[in-house]
Amino acid sequence: MKIVVCIKQVPATHDAKIDPETKRIIREGIKAILNPFDNYALEEGIQLRDQFGGEVIAISMGPQKAENSLREAISVGVDRAILLSDRAFGGSDTWATSYVLAKAIKKIGNVDLVICGKQAIDGDTAQVGPGIAAHLDWLQATYVMAVDEISSSSIRVKRMHEDGYDVCEIPFPAVITVVKDINIPRVPSLKGVLASKKYKIPVWKPDDIDADKSKIGLDGSPTRVVKTQPPPFRHASTKKIEGTPNDCARSLLKELRMRSII
Amino acid sequence: MKVFTDNEKKEYRNIWVVAEVLSGEIQPVTHELIGAARTLADVRKSEVWVVVMGSGIEKTSELLFSYGADVAIIVDNPSLFGFIDETETKIMKRLIKKYKPEIVICGATTRGRSLIPRIAVMNYSGLTADCTGLSIDSDNGDLLQTRPAFGGNIMATIRSSNHRPQMATVRPRVMKSPEPDPSRTGRMIKEKMIPGDSTKTKNIIDIFHNTETAVNLADAQIIISGGRGMKGPEGFKLLKQFAKRVGGAAVGASRAAVDSGWIPYAHQVGQTGQTVQTKVYIACGISGQIQHLVGMQSCDLIIAIDKNSDTPMMQIADIAVVGDLFEIIPEVIKEIANL
Numbered sequence A: 001m002k003i004v005v006c007i008k009q010v011p012a013t014h015d016a017k018i019d020p021e022t023k024r025i026i027r028e029g030i031k032a033i034l035n036p037f038d039n040y041a042l043e044e045g046i047q048l049r050d051q052f053g054g055e056v057i058a059i060s061m062g063p064q065k066a067e068n069s070l071r072e073a074i075s076v077g078v079d080r081a082i083l084l085s086d087r088a089f090g091g092s093d094t095w096a097t098s099y100v101l102a103k104a105i106k107k108i109g110n111v112d113l114v115i116c117g118k119q120a121i122d123g124d125t126a127q128v129g130p131g132i133a134a135h136l137d138w139l140q141a142t143y144v145m146a147v148d149e150i151s152s153s154s155i156r157v158k159r160m161h162e163d164g165y166d167v168c169e170i171p172f173p174a175v176i177t178v179v180k181d182i183n184i185p186r187v188p189s190l191k192g193v194l195a196s197k198k199y200k201i202p203v204w205k206p207d208d209i210d211a212d213k214s215k216i217g218l219d220g221s222p223t224r225v226v227k228t229q230p231p232p233f234r235h236a237s238t239k240k241i242e243g244t245p246n247d248c249a250r251s252l253l254k255e256l257r258m259r260s261i262i
Numbered sequence B: 001m002k003v004f005t006d007n008e009k010k011e012y013r014n015i016w017v018v019a020e021v022l023s024g025e026i027q028p029v030t031h032e033l034i035g036a037a038r039t040l041a042d043v044r045k046s047e048v049w050v051v052v053m054g055s056g057i058e059k060t061s062e063l064l065f066s067y068g069a070d071v072a073i074i075v076d077n078p079s080l081f082g083f084i085d086e087t088e089t090k091i092m093k094r095l096i097k098k099y100k101p102e103i104v105i106c107g108a109t110t111r112g113r114s115l116i117p118r119i120a121v122m123n124y125s126g127l128t129a130d131c132t133g134l135s136i137d138s139d140n141g142d143l144l145q146t147r148p149a150f151g152g153n154i155m156a157t158i159r160s161s162n163h164r165p166q167m168a169t170v171r172p173r174v175m176k177s178p179e180p181d182p183s184r185t186g187r188m189i190k191e192k193m194i195p196g197d198s199t200k201t202k203n204i205i206d207i208f209h210n211t212e213t214a215v216n217l218a219d220a221q222i223i224i225s226g227g228r229g230m231k232g233p234e235g236f237k238l239l240k241q242f243a244k245r246v247g248g249a250a251v252g253a254s255r256a257a258v259d260s261g262w263i264p265y266a267h268q269v270g271q272t273g274q275t276v277q278t279k280v281y282i283a284c285g286i287s288g289q290i291q292h293l294v295g296m297q298s299c300d301l302i303i304a305i306d307k308n309s310d311t312p313m314m315q316i317a318d319i320a321v322v323g324d325l326f327e328i329i330p331e332v333i334k335e336i337a338n339l
């Protein structure tokens, strides 16, 4: 079994701020981390390999420093890591990002299963996983909360929905996106950390994956971010209620009754 | 990437909504999206079309007109009972080619977020996720989409005007549902599936409507939510009693409470949980970090109970009750019983 896990390096979102002058996201001095949801994707890939044999490969598209996230992947036990990095990839939206990742997956060859995180915490779209499946014209299962069974030709998963879940079976090759209920990611072993330091991460460019240059980067992206700004805030004239617990309870109920809520 | 000329763009008309169907029922998010689509269509002097894919959906589709739809395209087939992304993508692809919509919008639900990116890729359309605002250029139909990103810390304005159709998802409860007008009517178009639609797809073995995970916060009028201040699962028992007393309110939670394992994820409100827009939201022991606020700040009335009066939640609340919630909530429950 050959499994590819797609991982993204993201800024730690609590810190994301907007420059009041330029209205652009300030990226300087912000810590870059592995997208939290991708830890679950890595763990699932590693568990399936351990159970079934084969190979897990982590890939990431991003700037050179995204190699740190790939090293993290090596440290928890993936077999190989590949960085897709080139100026020409910069500015890719989800269409172009999933195109590049799909091209890399094709290049790797004979891949049975691709695992993505549910969503990245910066772009927050959850569109890349299904996008990869569409570019490859493979089957997909999203919001996967459990893998029930796996064979050499198919996988049976539970998909989470708003009103419950379903169980479906998809033949390989396929793409799944996973939610955090699926497993508990391991922490890297000392041996893993050492191995990750030594690992030489290959960097692939557009030509290495036979990418059509008109389909990557800003030029290949059908969406454009035209403006960023701080979120609107709710303005309220807060009515404060204080006093003994019973006073508070009575005052609150008075407010609720005044508004015919109870 | 091919850029559409103005003349090519003119071939694309009307605003489409992809209906959210669960077990043969059209979900309220569809009505909310029809409301948003209506506003756009009125600016463009065009029509609102709704695509409904499912099994046994013809009857419920008739109601769509009362919410503002002009046309409903119905694809009614037993094989569409479960959610098969691949099949629905193929159907949508055919319909888009045939009828050429200017814009396609879809609920940002687990199903919508799985289906629509697939369609967008196949079609080379731009897709903007989780929009909170949509506005349209009356002359050329270019759509301006506003959405939160970076965990709600920023709002981005996005356009994808080089292509048609332009595509967007909108979370449930972000747009207001229009009041239905039973006298409105519309046209129904029935489209058949073709054999190719269902080749190379997944096999759905079972569907579970898990009442434990099915917490329909969206349907509630009142939500009582608990955070880290609830201290443990016992705290949530107290909230459930409280909820029962105020006429069957739903129980929500912050991520801190969910991550601590005090209550299942399905109750989580916020950026990575559900967005809610209830009449009343009562936050108990939730400090109100941005990721929580983005999921509930458009509720009509926000009440916060916290021992710290300086939290962001206490600042944005309409009513802020200052004190120990373990003392106050039992008093409230007692006082309601005395009413």
Ligand SMILES: Cc1cc2nc3c(=O)[nH]c(=O)nc-3n(C[C@H](O)[C@H](O)[C@H](O)COP(=O)(O)OP(=O)(O)OC[C@H]3O[C@@H](n4cnc5c(N)ncnc54)[C@H](O)[C@@H]3O)c2cc1C
Binding pocket: A006, A007, A008, A009, A035, A037, A038, A041, A059, A060, A061, A062, A092, A093, A094, A095, A097, A101, A115, A116, A117, A118, A119, A120, A121, A122, A123, A124, A125, A126, A127, A128, A129, A223, A225, A228, B127, B128, B129, B147, B149, B150, B156, B158
């Ligand atoms: C403010 C802002 C708003 C944006 N809004 C949109 C928008 O509405 N529509 C749009 O098309 N683009 C948008 N983009 C661009 C988008 O963020 C990038 O294309 C990004 O590379 C991928 O999208 P995401 O972060 O949403 O990933 P998601 O689709 O949320 O990621 C899901 C999973 O895909 C995998 N993955 C994602 N990116 C990579 C990667 N680079 N390498 C390896 N694996 C990856 C990971 O497994 C991840 O868990 C926006 C960007 C910004 C800055």
Ligand SMILES: Cc1cc2nc3c(=O)[nH]c(=O)nc-3n(C[C@H](O)[C@H](O)[C@H](O)COP(=O)(O)OP(=O)(O)OC[C@H]3O[C@@H](n4cnc5c(N)ncnc54)[C@H](O)[C@@H]3O)c2cc1C
Binding pocket: A013, A014, A121, B151, B226, B227, B228, B229, B230, B253, B254, B255, B256, B257, B268, B269, B270, B271, B272, B273, B274, B284, B285, B286, B287, B288, B289, B290, B291, B292, B295, B305, B306, B307, B308, B311, B323, B324, B325, B326
């Ligand atoms: C990418 C990302 C996504 C996220 N998504 C979400 C999301 O969807 N939803 C979400 O909620 N969070 C989300 N978070 C987490 C968020 O940043 C906060 O960590 C979380 O909301 C805090 O939860 P809380 O308010 O319950 O806890 P705290 O911030 O610890 O607040 C607890 C409050 O309880 C009060 N309190 C304690 N004891 C008592 C008492 N006895 N009586 C009265 N008051 C008391 C305290 O004064 C305090 O104000 C996300 C974070 C990230 C990075």
